[in-house]
Amino acid sequence: MEYVSTRGESSSVSFADACLAGLAPDGGLYTPVTYPKIQPAQPGESYLSLATRILSAFAGDSIPTQIMSELVEKAYASFAHQSVTPLNQIGPDRWMLELHHGPTLAFKDVAMQIIAQIYDHLLTERGERLTVLCATSGDTGGAAAAAFAGLKSVDVFILHPHERISPIQRRFMTSTGAENIHNFALDSDFDECQAIVKSLFADHSFRDEVSLSGVNSINWTRIAAQSVYFAAAQGALGADRNLRFVVPTGNFGDALAAYVAARCGMLNGLELVSAVNSNTTMVDLMNTGALTRRSAVATHSPAMDIALPSNAERLLFEVMGKDGAKLKAFYDSFAQSGTAELDEQTKGALGCVGVKAVTIDDEATEAEMKRLLSETGTLQCPHTAVGSAAAREIPTECVDVILSTAHAAKFPETVSEITGKTPPLPDRSEEFLAREEVYERLPADLHKVREAIRAGVRR
Numbered sequence: 001m002e003y004v005s006t007r008g009e010s011s012s013v014s015f016a017d018a019c020l021a022g023l024a025p026d027g028g029l030y031t032p033v034t035y036p037k038i039q040p041a042q043p044g045e046s047y048l049s050l051a052t053r054i055l056s057a058f059a060g061d062s063i064p065t066q067i068m069s070e071l072v073e074k075a076y077a078s079f080a081h082q083s084v085t086p087l088n089q090i091g092p093d094r095w096m097l098e099l100h101h102g103p104t105l106a107f108k109d110v111a112m113q114i115i116a117q118i119y120d121h122l123l124t125e126r127g128e129r130l131t132v133l134c135a136t137s138g139d140t141g142g143a144a145a146a147a148f149a150g151l152k153s154v155d156v157f158i159l160h161p162h163e164r165i166s167p168i169q170r171r172f173m174t175s176t177g178a179e180n181i182h183n184f185a186l187d188s189d190f191d192e193c194q195a196i197v198k199s200l201f202a203d204h205s206f207r208d209e210v211s212l213s214g215v216n217s218i219n220w221t222r223i224a225a226q227s228v229y230f231a232a233a234q235g236a237l238g239a240d241r242n243l244r245f246v247v248p249t250g251n252f253g254d255a256l257a258a259y260v261a262a263r264c265g266m267l268n269g270l271e272l273v274s275a276v277n278s279n280t281t282m283v284d285l286m287n288t289g290a291l292t293r294r295s296a297v298a299t300h301s302p303a304m305d306i307a308l309p310s311n312a313e314r315l316l317f318e319v320m321g322k323d324g325a326k327l328k329a330f331y332d333s334f335a336q337s338g339t340a341e342l343d344e345q346t347k348g349a350l351g352c353v354g355v356k357a358v359t360i361d362d363e364a365t366e367a368e369m370k371r372l373l374s375e376t377g378t379l380q381c382p383h384t385a386v387g388s389a390a391a392r393e394i395p396t397e398c399v400d401v402i403l404s405t406a407h408a409a410k411f412p413e414t415v416s417e418i419t420g421k422t423p424p425l426p427d428r429s430e431e432f433l434a435r436e437e438v439y440e441r442l443p444a445d446l447h448k449v450r451e452a453i454r455a456g457v458r459r
Contacts (some may be wrong), residue, residue: 001060003030003047003220006317007331008324016062016122019115020130021220022214023201028324030220031314032058038264041235044408047084048072050235055114057264058224063121068406071121075114078103079427083369085110085229087236087401090376094391097233097245098385105407105429107254107302108143111225115215116147116154123153131158131212131457133200133209135193138165138303139185139406142172143213149178157182157453159193162441168410168425168432175435182456188444189296191307199446200297206450210457217311218394224415226257231266233401244398248387248405250304252282252311259315270354271398275390277301278361282309286357289347291330293338296436300382300414310346316342319349358393360386366418368392379408379415379423408439 003018004010008026013021018030036057041050052069057192081101088096102109133155134144143156148156158173162185174183184194193210194216201207201214217223247255255274255301264269276282277299285291296307297444313327320326329430334340342350360368363449365382372380379386384404385444391400408423416422442448 001036001058001080002033003097004033004324005029005319006031006313006324007328009244010330012063014277015059015194016324019062019118019219020213021360022216022219027198027202028328029218029310029314029339030088031048032220032331035260035263036225038231038266040050040239040266041231043235047228047232048076050232050435051076051114051159052223054228054231054264054266055224058220059294061088063118067121067349072114074145075117078113079109079274079414082427085232087233088404090372093238093399094401095233095401097229097401098404099229100404100407101318102143103146103428104139104142105410105426106139107226107403107405108139109223110145110229112140112143112147112215113130114225115219116151118221119148120153121150121224129153129211130155132213132215133197133453134214135159135190135197136165136173137161137190137306138169139410140216142169144205145176145181145183146176149176149181149297151180151324155182155419155457156301159184159186159196159449161185161193162187164167164189164298165303166411168412169303170439171432173439174439175432177435181455183439184449184452185439185441186444187441187451190305191296192258192444194310196444196446196449200450200453203450206449208287214327214436217251223253223257223260223311226254227261227264227266230258230261234261235269236359237399237401239268242268242271242398243401244273244390246275246387246400246402248275248301248304248383248390249282250279250309252315254403254405256311256314259353262354265305271396273394274355274357275387276278276357276359277304277365278359279305280359281307281311283359284307285312286350289342289350291334293334300365301386303383315353315355316346316350320346356394356412358390360389360393362390369415369418373419373421379419380404381406381408381411381427382414415422
């Protein structure tokens with residue numbers, strides 16, 4: 001398996017190199033030269049078996065299948081449910097795909113736990129050490145901290161927007177007690193945190209100095225790992241059934257994983273709804289073909305408060321016929337003027353992919369959280385409610401599978417205020433509340449963040 005950059009100015013690399021690098025040297029995102037054909041989930045096949053098959057197909061010669069099987073087993077041993085991502089029926093032809101049974105109660109655990117195992121294996125094999133850098137809107141940071149805590153081969157630096165995530169989300173990042181986990185709270189929003197990460201990756205001197213790598217959804221392995229639960233859902237509900245996946249998303253990575261599963265032949269077609277909150281960039285891009293710079297809006301669903309969805313780039317690369325020069329020109333135009341528009345041919349191709357986007361505001365989110373409590377007796381996080389409300393808004397003849405992306409207990413203040421009920425934190429998570437938090441507050445300044453990382457690496 002070979003991987004190329006979406007910007008078209010970097011040489012192709014192996015899975016191992018794409019995984020460990022995160023972002024391509026030209027600032028693009030790695031994506032497969034060709035998508036492998038992967039057999040759909042078989043009746044009765046376990047999640048671990050399916051994950052091993054899918055990840056091995058994407059890894060190619062980089063990791064032997066037997067080794068991948070061992071890494072997968074280690075990665076998901078900490079999950080509270082043996083099915084890893086179980087389905088829960090909430091109505092006629094209406095299911096929740098529960099992705100919050102990992103150690104930090106969010107869907108990011110599914111990918112991050114296996115990424116940490118793959119990193120540790122590859123780095124140990126090479127005798128190398130890396131500095132992992134990620135920006136988080138809430139869940140990625142906690143998942144990365146939990147997955148990489150204590151590993152000898154990796155230092156992790158996490159940037160999060162100060163007071164723009166829930167206290168529980170923050171504690172999952174800042175209370176690991178591990179010396180290799182470093183947290184910076186920036187006086188900014190997520191998009192500025194992400195912009196600083198991209199600038200640091202673009203600084204080749206600094207990148208080489210500290211051996212920089214990234215595990216945000218810019219990292220292809222995240223997308224590959226997330227494609228597994230879409231294939232698992234198709235297998236569980238029947239290979240002959242037409243499913244519509246409704247994905248609450250900010251950065252579009254989770255939604256893109258459904259597209260990848262379909263491209264590899266693991267879904268019975270693709271009908272996908274990208275459900276966003278009041279940050280409507282993805283809706284505008286899908287409906288009008290225009291990308292416009294704007295500031296992120298704070299909402300009830302903070303992990304989705306993202307104004308510029310990074311993984312839209314991978315989808316645009318595909319509908320542009322993998323023309324890296326064309327894609328680079330589009331994003332260069334956006335960088336220079338704050339706006340860019342797709343040509344008519346690309347707009348037409350984008351409209352035929354099978355992806356729709358819809359926006360759900362805070363008022364509709366509140367109403368859906370109350371409705372779900374009334375109909376199912378369950379408390380759902382505001383992100384999941386965005387997905388559920390989007391499913392109701394757009395009728396379908398398919399079986400609806402709504403991604404439940406986080407446990408309600410990660411947002412106790414919001415859930416309690418809206419529903420009048422406080423979701424209890426699972427017993428396995430109580431230890432995080434008892435630990436001391438460790439993080440450093442910084443201005444949203446590229447130079448100061450760079451120097452703070454240098455100091456952390458030296459320590």
